[in-house]
Structure formats: C-alpha cells, structure tokens
Amino acid sequence: MLNQLNPDQRRAVTCGEGPVLILAGAGSGKTRVLTARIAYLVREKGVRSDSIMAVTFTNKAASEIRERLKKMIGPEAGRLRLGTFHSQGLRILREERRRAGLANELTVYNDDDQLTLLRQVIQELGFNDKVVVPKSMLQIINQAKNENVGPEEYRSTASGAQAFIVERTAKVYELYQKRLKEMNCVDFGDLICEPVRLLKRDGRLLAMYQERIRHMLVDEYQDTNRAQYALTSLLSGGTRNIFAVGDPDQSIYGWRGADINNILDFEKDYPDADVLKLEENYRSTKKILSSANSVIENNTKRLDKTLRTQNPDGDKVVFEECETEYDEGRAVLRWIKKLMSLDKGIAYSDVAIFYRTNAQSRVFEEAMMRDGIPYVIVGGTRFYDRAEIRDSLAYMRLMANPNDLLSLTRAVNTPSRGVGPVALEKVRSISIDRGVSLFEALKIASDNGVIRKSGVGQFIAACAGFTRDAALHSLSDRTLRLLEESGYMTMWQGDGSEEAMQRVENIFELISAIKEFEAARASADGRALQEFLDHVALISDLDGIEEKIERITMMTVHSAKGLEFKAVFITGMEEGLFPHSRSVDSVESLEEERRLCYVAMTRARKRLFLLAARSRTVWGAQGWRTRSRFLDEIPNEHIEFIEFDAGKKKGVFQAHETHYTDEGSQITGQGEAVFYDDTDADWRIGMKVSHATFGLGVIKEKTGRGMEAKLLVNFRDVGVKKLAVKYAGLEIVQ
DNA sequence: GTCATTAGACTTTTT
DNA sequence: GTCTAATGAC
Numbered sequence: 001m002l003n004q005l006n007p008d009q010r011r012a013v014t015c016g017e018g019p020v021l022i023l024a025g026a027g028s029g030k031t032r033v034l035t036a037r038i039a040y041l042v043r044e045k046g047v048r049s050d051s052i053m054a055v056t057f058t059n060k061a062a063s064e065i066r067e068r069l070k071k072m073i074g075p076e077a078g079r080l081r082l083g084t085f086h087s088q089g090l091r092i093l094r095e096e097r098r099r100a101g102l103a104n105e106l107t108v109y110n111d112d113d114q115l116t117l118l119r120q121v122i123q124e125l126g127f128n129d130k131v132v133v134p135k136s137m138l139q140i141i142n143q144a145k146n147e148n149v150g151p152e153e154y155r156s157t158a159s160g161a162q163a164f165i166v167e168r169t170a171k172v173y174e175l176y177q178k179r180l181k182e183m184n185c186v187d188f189g190d191l192i193c194e195p196v197r198l199l200k201r202d203g204r205l206l207a208m209y210q211e212r213i214r215h216m217l218v219d220e221y222q223d224t225n226r227a228q229y230a231l232t233s234l235l236s237g238g239t240r241n242i243f244a245v246g247d248p249d250q251s252i253y254g255w256r257g258a259d260i261n262n263i264l265d266f267e268k269d270y271p272d273a274d275v276l277k278l279e280e281n282y283r284s285t286k287k288i289l290s291s292a293n294s295v296i297e298n299n300t301k302r303l304d305k306t307l308r309t310q311n312p313d314g315d316k317v318v319f320e321e322c323e324t325e326y327d328e329g330r331a332v333l334r335w336i337k338k339l340m341s342l343d344k345g346i347a348y349s350d351v352a353i354f355y356r357t358n359a360q361s362r363v364f365e366e367a368m369m370r371d372g373i374p375y376v377i378v379g380g381t382r383f384y385d386r387a388e389i390r391d392s393l394a395y396m397r398l399m400a401n402p403n404d405l406l407s408l409t410r411a412v413n414t415p416s417r418g419v420g421p422v423a424l425e426k427v428r429s430i431s432i433d434r435g436v437s438l439f440e441a442l443k444i445a446s447d448n449g450v451i452r453k454s455g456v457g458q459f460i461a462a463c464a465g466f467t468r469d470a471a472l473h474s475l476s477d478r479t480l481r482l483l484e485e486s487g488y489m490t491m492w493q494g495d496g497s498e499e500a501m502q503r504v505e506n507i508f509e510l511i512s513a514i515k516e517f518e519a520a521r522a523s524a525d526g527r528a529l530q531e532f533l534d535h536v537a538l539i540s541d542l543d544g545i546e547e548k549i550e551r552i553t554m555m556t557v558h559s560a561k562g563l564e565f566k567a568v569f570i571t572g573m574e575e576g577l578f579p580h581s582r583s584v585d586s587v588e589s590l591e592e593e594r595r596l597c598y599v600a601m602t603r604a605r606k607r608l609f610l611l612a613a614r615s616r617t618v619w620g621a622q623g624w625r626t627r628s629r630f631l632d633e634i635p636n637e638h639i640e641f642i643e644f645d646a647g648k649k650k651g652v653f654q655a656h657e658t659h660y661t662d663e664g665s666q667i668t669g670q671g672e673a674v675f676y677d678d679t680d681a682d683w684r685i686g687m688k689v690s691h692a693t694f695g696l697g698v699i700k701e702k703t704g705r706g707m708e709a710k711l712l713v714n715f716r717d718v719g720v721k722k723l724a725v726k727y728a729g730l731e732i733v734q
Numbered sequence: 735g736t737c738a739t740t741a742g743a744c745t746t747t748t749t
Numbered sequence: 750g751t752c753t754a755a756t757g758a759c
Contacts, residue, residue, distance in 0.1 A: 359745050420735050558747045580746050
C-alpha cells in the first residue's frame with residue numbers, strides 16, 4: 001500500500017499522532033492519502049475502525065473513500081464513522097433522541113421548506129413581508145447557523161442604529177426555531193449547530209463521544225464553516241488526533257459560510273501541528289498546470305504552495321472568442337467533434353462543459369441535442385425539487401412525522417380537499433388543546449364535522465391504510481397505494497397533457513427509487529420510511545453520476561470540484577459572468593472567483609478550452625461583453641487565441657438559426673441570415689477610445705445603438721464623462 | 735375556498 | 750424568458 005505512494009504522500013500517511021494538516025494541491029492525490037491514512041491506522045496501528053470518524057462534504061466523496069477502503073481493509077470499512085458533515089450530525093441527533101427517550105420522528109427541512117415556514121412565522125408576528133423579506137431572513141438565519149450563532153446570541157449583537165432591525169430579525173429567528181422544534185423538524189444548519197450545542201451543554205455526552213472517537217479525519221478542510229469547525233474540534237478534543245486535508249486555493253464556498261481562516265489558521269489553533277504539503281500533480285499537462293498556477297498567483301491571501309508535474313507539456317490551452325452564446329455552443333460542438341475524430345482514445349465521458357451559472361446550460365443542451373451528442377446535465381432543477389416529487393414526499397413525511405405541519409398542509413390540500421387556512425387553524429388548536437399530533441387532530445376535526453368535505457375522509461383512510469399495512473407490504477407498495485387511494489395520482493392522470501404524463505412518470509421513478517433503496521437495505525423493518533426520507537434529504541444530483549455511461553457531462557464549476565476529465569471546456573469567460581458581477585466589488589469575493597477559475601482549470605487532464613462570447617442575451621436583453629480578466633492572467637506562450645474573425649466585423653453576419661421578426665418575436669429556422677448593425681459593434685464596454693479634448697479613456701456604460709449611442713467613458717486624465725456618440729467624435733484605440 | 739390570471743422576481747454557486 | 754406567488758372573480 002505504501003509503496004504506491006510518493007515520499008511526501010507516504011510521510012503524510014504515516015505521520016504520528018496529534019494534529020496534522022495536509023495542504024494538498026489539485027490532483028495531488030488528496031483522496032488517496034486520506035484513504036491510505038485510514039487503512040494505515042487500522043492495519044498498522046491497530047486502531048479499531050469504529051473509533052475513526054471521517055467527514056466529507058459530498059456523499060460522492062464519502063462513498064468513493066468507502067469503496068477504496070473496502071478493497072484495502074475489507075469489511076472493516078463498513079464500521080467506520082464515515083459520511084458527510086450533515087449525515088454525521090443527523091446521526092448524533094438521532095442517537096441523542098433515542099437516549100432521551102424521544103420518538104424517532106425527525107424531519108429534515110430543505111431551503112424551500114425553510115422559506116415556507118419563515119413566511120408563516122413572519123405573518124404570525126404581524127410583520128409586513130415587503131419589509132421583513134422572507135428570503136433575507138432565510139439568508140441571515142442560515143448565515144447565523146453557519147457561524148454557530150443561536151437566536152439569543154444573535155439578538156445580543158444588536159447595537160446602535162441597527163438595533164431595531166436586529167431585534168426584529170431575532171424575533172423571527174426565535175419563533176422559527178420554536179416552530180421547528182414543535183414539529184420535530186430541523187434544517188440543514190441545525191444538523192451541525194444542534195450537535196454542537198448538545199455537546200457543549202452536556203459534559204458527559206461530550207466525554208462519551210471523545211472517548212469513542214480516537215481519530216478524526218476531515219476532507220476539504222478549506223470548505224468548513226465555523227459550526228463545522230466547532231463540531232470537528234469538539235469531537236476530536238479527547239485525543240487531538242485531527243487529520244485535516246485541504247487546499248486553500250480551492251476554497252469556493254465562502255458564500256455558504258465556509259471560513260477560509262479555518263485552514264489558514266490551523267497552525268494557530270494547533271501550535272504543535274504537523275503541516276505537510278503535497279505539491280506534485282498527477283493529473284494535468286505542464287501547460288494546463290502552469291496556466292492555472294499563473295491565474296491563482298494573482299490572489300494575495302494564499303499559503304505558499306506551487307504545484308508541479310512530471311506530465312508531458314501537452315497542447316496549448318485554447319481560447320476562442322465567439323460572437324454570441326449560440327456561437328459559443330456551436331464552437332464547443334465543433335471542438336468535441338474534432339477531438340473525437342483526432343483522438344481514438346477519447347470517449348464522450350472524457351469530456352465536460354463547465355459554466356458559471358446554471359442558466360447557461362440551455363444553449364449547450366440545445367447544441368448537443370441538435371447533433372445527437374449524448375449528454376448529461378448535473379444539477380439545475382433537481383429531481384427531488386419537482387412539484388410532484390415534493391408532493392409525494394410530503395405524504396411520506398407526514399406518515400413519518402404526524403406533527404410536520406408543512407407536510408400536512410401540502411399533502412392534505414394536494415389535490416385540494418377543502419382545507420384552507422381557517423380549517424388548518426382549527427386543526428392546530430385541537431392539536432394543542434388535546435395534546436395530540438396534528439394528524440390525530442385532523443382526524444378528530446373530520447369526525448366531528450369541523451371539516452365537512454368528503455375528500456379529507458378519503459385522505460385519512462388512505463393514510464390509515466399506509467400505517468396498517470406496514471407489516472405486510474413493502475414501503476414502495478404502500479407509498480404507491482397511498483398516492484393512488486388518496487386521489488393524488490388521479491389528479492395528474494385526469495388530463496392527458498404531455499406535462500401531466502411526465503409527472504406521473506416521475507412519480508413512478510420515485511417509487512422505483514424507493515424499491516432500489518429497499519433492496520439495498522439489509523432488512524425490512526419499520527425504519528425504512530424514516531431512513532429513506534433522511535436519504536433523500538441529504539443527497540444531491542451529483543451523487544447519481546454514473547461515470548461509465550458514454551456521454552459528455554455539463555455542470556457548473558462548483559459541481560466540478562473533485563472531478564477530472566480528459567478534455568474540459570470552460571465557457572462564458574466574460575466579465576460579469578466569470579468573475580460574476582456580484583463578486584467583483586470586494587477583493588475577497590473576487591479572489592474566490594479566481595479560486596473557482598483555478599478549480600475549473602485544474603479539472604482538465606489533457607486539453608483545456610476557454611470560451612467567451614462578445615455578445616450575450618441576459619435577462620432577455622442582449623448586451624456586449626468584455627472578456628474575463630482571468631484570461632489576461634494566463635501567459636501568452638501557453639495559450640492559443642482563436643479570435644473572432646475581424647474580417648467579418650464590417651458588414652454582414654450570417655448563419656444564425658435564430659432570428660427576429662419585425663414585431664420582435666423570435667423565429668427559429670435555418671438558412672436565414674441575420675443582419676447585425678455593424679455600427680453598433682463599434683462600441684463595447686471596456687473598449688479604449690480617444691477624444692479630441694479629454695484624451696484616452698475606457699467605455700464604462702452604454703445606452704442606445706450605433707450613432708445614437710450614449711456612452712459613459714472613464715478618461716485617464718479627466719475622469720468619467722457622459723458622451724453622445726453623434727457629437728463626441730470618438731476614435732477607437734486598438 | 736377555488737381557480738385562473740397576472741405580476742413580479744429571478745439567475746452565482748449547494749450539503 | 751421562466752417560474753412562482755399574489756390577486757381577484759366566482
């Protein structure tokens with residue numbers, strides 16, 4: 001096992017006890033080291049595998065580590081405490097509930113559920129949701145939870161002019177937490193915060209965990225937030241055997257509360273820590289790697305680290321500037337075809353298209369579809385986010401947790417069964433008065449005529465059937481029957497529209513997912529429902545990528561982390577998109593964008609293509625673009641520019657399949673030419689111009705077209721001026 | 735209470 | 750250019 005590692009990797013794997021930080025550059029064998037370390041501890045050091053906890057950020061990473069370990073240490077691998085932060089947190093919460101003698105009912109809310117609950121809470125408190133905006137509240141509460149700040153502590157931050165606003169937000173936060181608790185629900189943030197709170201409050205519980213966990217290993221340490229940091233340091237506090245692996249250059253989740261200081265300050269927190277670097281890259285060609293290195297070197301807040309490789313030089317990085325986003329799609333398509341014909345060793349599954357925002361995927365999807373190139377889009381609208389799936393899950397969640405008000409509200413009134421806000425309020429008060437669950441209260445309300453409509457009777461009967469048959473039938477069968485007998489399926493089967501049929505199909509796909517889940521479980525017992533719901537709450541689409549299937553992969557740059565492909569296309573290399581416009585006003589967020597770019601570039605093994613469009617339609621309006629500053633950070637000797645053909649600039653462009661009628665409506669067809677007003681192309685944001693009296697300047701903003709355009713120009717000597725093209729007599733400076 | 739229509743927001747990234 | 754939430758008519 002150790003023979004397959006290089007000296008640095010071997011040193012990392014075999015280092016002694018105590019805190020260890022491994023700074024592992026992209027493609028340097030990070031997962032391999034983490035895996036080998038666990039195997040080393042179990043096999044060479046005789047550490048019991050159930051005393052090792054290893055946390056990752058994605059299920060994919062966790063299962064990859066588990067699979068590798070199965071090969072190295074056999075069935076022992078199954079006893080490791082290995083999983084995502086969130087799954088480990090949930091496990092601790094469930095263990096604790098069991099210990100406290102509470103029911104196993106616990107529902108994990110995602111951000112949609114959070115938002116629904118927040119809207120209710122804001123209304124209940126009598127706030128105007130135009131002033132107390134649910135989305136902002138969600139953001140503030142999530143952020144507080146990332147930083148491990150509870151409602152009381154949040155309230156104590158109030159001071160000065162902001163005090164009133166903080167106080168108001170604290171009220172929302174407080175009631176939100178109260179409602180969650182009443183319903184036996186937790187949100188994503190709670191999965192980390194709540195265990196931390198429990199461990200801090202209960203010294204005996206903490207001692208028990210610290211006794212149990214002898215070794216803690218953390219993957220992607222640069223992406224941990226304060227709460228996750230607290231959790232890992234608490235749990236590993238007994239032995240201080242914390243083995244953290246990460247790369248500060250790949251920290252891309254600052255917006256989600258990741259605190260890059262957790263890794264940068266590791267040596268401060270653990271002065272006796274061993275810090276080791278892995279700087280040999282096994283993935284990319286020299287040209288790709290040094291291009292990526294020269295981009296990331298522009299960041300100021302870095303730990304000193306330079307990746308090197310013994311791989312061949314490879315081909316130059318290609319940068320192609322296209323006219324529009326549709327041309328960008330065509331350019332990628334053309335390159336893919338070219339790659340396939342040139343290199344017999346390359347398969348569709350070796351190719352990936354990356355973009356900064358999900359909205360960009362559409363054009364590529366259309367391009368691939370037109371030419372019959374098989375593809376898969378990772379992320380975007382998730383399967384489990386579709387309305388019909390969320391409905392079905394609401395039925396299931398209500399069965400698992402009869403106090404889950406949100407799921408009850410959704411399920412009981414989909415399809416509508418005459419239970420509006422008024423009836424629900426009655427149900428709620430029955431539940432409080434008689435001390436019964438919400439679902440029980442619904443039954444009572446239906447029996448004594450508070451709710452008259454017959455639909456509710458059918459609903460309750462179907463639910464009762466689900467519970468009654470628990471011992472006789474599988475979860476998947478019962479779920480299907482629940483959806484059929486309650487009248488939910490009929491709701492969609494009624495109309496024969498394409499859309500409704502798709503929805504029914506999706507529901508059957510959910511049923512097969514349940515079947516699959518049941519088959520993978522060792523035993524059939526009463527916990528299947530709860531476990532399935534936990535499973536879907538904590539998975540993402542990324543976990544479902546099947547690598548062997550012959551198709552190209554399209555995804556956001558964020559989802560690409562941890563993956564690698566022979567050929568990578570990074571699209572939309574434009575200012576405002578990459579770096580994103582919402583990230584350019586602060587150095588911190590700009591540097592995060594640059595790290596994101598670095599992550600994207602280092603996914604490529606053999607070929608790297610960068611693309612940009614000179615004009616792009618955003619929010620339904622076309623706008624001119626300047627190319628990304630990151631492109632200028634790559635040395636010229638590594639890059640091959642395929643610039644937009646300047647010869648075509650004057651005159652007429654051809655060969656757009658989309659064109660516009662006089663009324664402005666869009667027609668898609670072929671063979672029609674589209675004429676561009678070439679005077680319009682003369683003025684682009686970022687372009688250098690010269691004025692007779694003001695001198696040299698750069699165009700900052702533009703309204704209008706061609707000679708009618710009005711420009712905002714930042715002159716080198718005299719500052720920003722507003723100019724009308726018609727009168728200004730500007731010249732373009734090349 | 736229900737349904738259809740409209741207005742508005744949204745598009746940075748996700749466990 | 751798409752989806753959702755709010756609104757108003759019945």
